[in-house]
Amino acid sequence: xxxxxxxxxxxxxxxxxxxxYSIDPAHSAVTFKIGHLGVSTTVGxxxxxxxxxxxxxxxKSGKASLTVKTSSIxxxxxxxxxxxxxxxxxxxxxxxxLSFNSTKFDGKTLTGDLTLHxxxxxVSFDVKKVGEGKDPWGGYRAGFEASTTIQRSDFGITxxxxxxxxxTKIEVFVEGIRK
Numbered sequence: 208x209x210x211x212x213x214x215x216x217x218x219x220x221x222x223x224x225x226x227x228y229s230i231d232p233a234h235s236a237v238t239f240k241i242g243h244l245g246v247s248t249t250v251g252x253x254x255x256x257x258x259x260x261x262x263x264x265x266x267k268s269g270k271a272s273l274t275v276k277t278s279s280i281x282x283x284x285x286x287x288x289x290x291x292x293x294x295x296x297x298x299x300x301x302x303x304x305l306s307f308n309s310t311k312f313d314g315k316t317l318t319g320d321l322t323l324h325x326x327x328x329x330v331s332f333d334v335k336k337v338g339e340g341k342d343p344w345g346g347y348r349a350g351f352e353a354s355t356t357i358q359r360s361d362f363g364i365t366x367x368x369x370x371x372x373x374x375t376k377i378e379v380f381v382e383g384i385r386k
Contacts, residue, residue, distance in 0.1 A: 235380055323357075
């Protein structure tokens with residue numbers, strides 16, 4: 208009887224155990240969309256980032272962290288990218304990274320602290336699990352998409368509002384490799 212109880216406890220704990228993943232930057236992206244002059248949307252991305260996440264089998268809790276190198280901003284226009292790196296926008300010399308560290312995940316919404324331009328604010332991302340499974344190299348992968356909209360002025364970035372909108376949509380596409 209004692210062996211059955213111990214086996215049940217081990218099984219129950221394994222069902223709620225979190226799996227840890229490292230973000231695979233080759234199969235992931237951190238992007239943003241922002242309005243320009245009320246006539247178009249500028250799309251950009253950050254090319255250098257790292258992070259990790261975990262989620263238990265019940266998919267109703269977990270955690271995530273992401274660190275982005277701000278100088279890796281890329282909008283496919285060199286002069287604009289140089290201006291976005293300047294003190295008018297990201298000020299990459301003073302603030303070389305932006306980061307997100309989760310505080311709560313309920314299976315659909317990931318809430319945490321976003322630090323951008325030296326300011327930390329709570330942010331919630333809508334999250335969709337894309338899938339998970341074995342890869343051809345003997346590993347295991349999981350993928351998610353997440354999106355949120357922030358007001359850049361909340362983080363002290365106010366240059367040229369409203370010509371460049373205050374609202375900035377952030378989208379994160381991650382594929383993680385189980386550690």
